[in-house]
Amino acid sequence: VALSKQHRSGLLLKHFRELPTDEGKNGWTNPVRFAVTVTLPDGLPEQSFELSIPKERMRDLAGNVNEQDVVYHVEYDRTPPEMTLSKTSPDTLVLDSPFSVTLTASESVRTLEATALRVDGGRVSRLTPQGHNAFVAEVIPETVGEIRVEVPSDEVEDFAGNANEEKAALL
Structure with missing residues (x-):
């Protein structure tokens, strides 16, 4: 999987790496998990944002593509509860x-x-x-x-x- 650094709503994706998994036994292809590190610019106000991977944008070594959009909702919050x-x-x-x-x-x-x-x-x-x-x-x-x-x-x-x-x- 290749993903270049992208700016989206002022966010910078710095690292995109594969994580090990022990799933997928008996000859089945191992599912792959990934971690993304998001760096937020200094002074960014608290807000919600989403990280999305549109369907058919990721491809495994066999040429199979992701069949669904994947969306992660993130709340950027630095304020402690009082x-x-x-x-x-x-x-x-x-x-x-x-x-x-x-x-x-x-x-x-x-x-x-x-x-x-x-x-x-x-x-x-x-x-x-x-x-x-x-x-x-x-x-x-x-x-x-x-x-x-x-x-x-x-x-x-x-x-x-x-x-x-x-x-x-x-x-």
Whole structure:
């Protein structure tokens, strides 16, 4: 397969290489996988783009061509999700009585685990996802006084792999 460097919407394809595969046994032709490295120009704004290989544009050594278009959608995102914490109930905290904290991300995120939350003066008994960017934590106070609930940095990732910055709420 030959693919020259091409500019497409300001993107430069730098490397196009074949990856090894263990598929295709019993005399069948091995399927071939490829990796493409895309270099984005400095200052490029966040955006969506696609990399496409039109049908009949790739040819194997036997002369067979790809029968379908292949399209890869990529989201170029460098912004980390921001977390906001707010107490939702009750107004007065009672020792050993749970209260709820809503954790909201500024964008869709991957799953957050209850063990990732830091609680000074209490513990998280349950964490429930609420869609793609919010969670409700049930917190049980274990001391009298102020309770601090915190989402440490690098515990929440968006779908581009950007990790959150540390945010905390004092209750």
